[in-house]
Amino acid sequence: MMEPPRPAPGPSTQTLDEDALIRAAQANPALFQQVYARWVTPVYQFAYARTGNRQDAEDLTSQIFLKAYQSWGRYKHKGRFAAWLFTIARNQINSHFRSKASSEVALEDAPPNAIDPDVLGTVIHSDEIARLVELIEALPAEEQELIHLRYVAELKFGDIALVLGRKEEAVKKALYRLQDRLQTQLEESHE
């Protein structure tokens, strides 16, 4: 039934339930700063994954949090803060691309230097991961978004479903199918 404490194994996702923090911040909006501290990195990386450059990611991150802060008084917390925040993030990013439609470069069409070369160079240390990056970047925008919501934003399936306006089961199936396909493509590329 019970086991003694032991050191945790290697890296995995860390999902913090922000329930108490969100409730405290709703009573005292100044604590929104702590909410921000918890979520700024995933939001920034989510924006960066779409825009591919630091400046736009920073601008969007600012807009997302400012909008969330603006709407804070109207948000009623029922345990779905991440879905709420990333719905704002997604809308803001989509709006960003709409307003820059003439200069928009879809991620799959982005030039190779759309992401800081130094970042790529320091991080990609295996051919397999590098190949997987290529495969992901070749995906349609909706599938990339699914990947980003799950692995960049680290959202639960239920929250992804909320953000995308889809059924949770549909999200799960879509993601699993996508994983299978990528895995097959990755294995084929080794052969």
Place this chain on the structure above:
Amino acid sequence: MNNSLSLTFEDKLRQATKQRLPAPDQEFVARLRAQLARPAPAHPRPRRHPLHIAAASALALVLLVTLIIGPQNVLAALQSLLGYIPGVGFVRAELTLVEPVAVERQGITITVENLVVSTEETVLTFHIEGLPLEKAFAYCEERRVADPQDPCQTPPTNMGLQTDDGSVYEGKMIRGQGQAENEGRDWRAYLVFSPMPLGTTQATFTIDILPNMYPGIAPEDWAIPLQLQASDGQGQQPAQQPTYVTIAPTTAPTSAAPEETPTPSLQAGVELLLNAVSISEDTLALSVTVRWEEPNWHNAEIYDFNAMQSTGKGEPLPHLLTLTDAQGVQVPLTLNTLESPGTEFGAQRATYVLSADLSGQELVSPFTLSLSALQIDAYIPQEEQLSFTFTPTGDFQPGDCEPFTHSFTLYNNLVELVEVCSLEGEALNLGGGGGGGGPDFTPPPPTTYGLELRLRASDEVLSVSVIDRCENDTTNCAGGGGRGRFTPAKFLAATSLYYQQPAWPVVYYVSGMHFRLPGPWAIQFEMPSP
């Protein structure tokens, strides 16, 4: 679906997606955090005293600076004087607005209250009154009749400063947003621009579309002319501004400490620093920094978390700092959240700005600034997290609780795990089809299952983060758990979520703790009575 294969592949996917993304620049993170603070409660403008009193105070402070840091450093100190400007904080103002400017169009008034140009940034303070929210709501309703899925987002508001040489500066950050007063029809903001040339005498503040408005429903393309003038850096501020004189920096206790065993400013790996003191006619402002050694502490805050439960919206936040004069008279300090940068990420320090109304008080130096405790927010790196495995019995059903007795000590706080209870549906208080308020929010899905891990800890522990990473089931586990909250039975409880009633071993990791670190820390400093 091969779960074990999928797990491995998920790690690769995570690597391929997340690790190629840079972390946000820490300076950017800190700056944005500073913008995301509630506007400080409006303070009545201080009454003005005769100029000779301000001048005498300035002279006394100069003498004091001379005594404290030595004459050879006086010039340098004076050159680095900071000014405290309400709503902006401590800045070294080079240019300021000659006078506030208000422009009215169709019942909407925009007032630029202040513009402060320093060598590092330009900060503009303004507010809008009379935003036609009804028109905006009606406009949105019309759009949703045509398309119920229309998110009806307002377009971004572009705000800029244009100088007379044609240069355009884009407002980058907003330190505060519309205040709740007047049901959101008023809007207040603090914009940050790149620093303008110090010789600038005129500028134009521009707004294309007003915030929260849609195109065509309110006057657009505002252009508000502003007149600037030099600030002399020694406290002589232009009209409409109170006079400020600053001692800066004063980062150590003075030698005049009268106590036999003074409270230290550094203990338990935490140091309290006083960066700057500013005195206007009857307003005192302090800039205070808390610095700590422990790298896993993400925040060390001076908020009094326990007292916050009774704090109403808009009221000043309770904090743990007290200011006392030599006779033991306590001076109430207001924490100016808007002006406080707060935690500087990665720097293991947090800075706060506080102010006090000194009017009508006879105070005697030296003063003692004391911090009774800190609220520490600690996040434990994954490789250092303790773990505990809970294996449900075969008949473990929603509503059941099973004992789960372990204990551990974290940052000198004993935490006892007590039991795990299974929850379902409404008991989780997560779903039910309600949902949030913003226009971008979609109602939550049907409720799921949950495991509530109940803990006990001392009153110093505000919450404990205990999470399930879904290591043993990726299909039916949504994971989470996180920051414990108090149940009615005074347990701390962390709830992790599942799509099916968990029947597999659940591994809990202790990933963080929010706790109260007792002090006190104290600094004594001299200042002339107002």
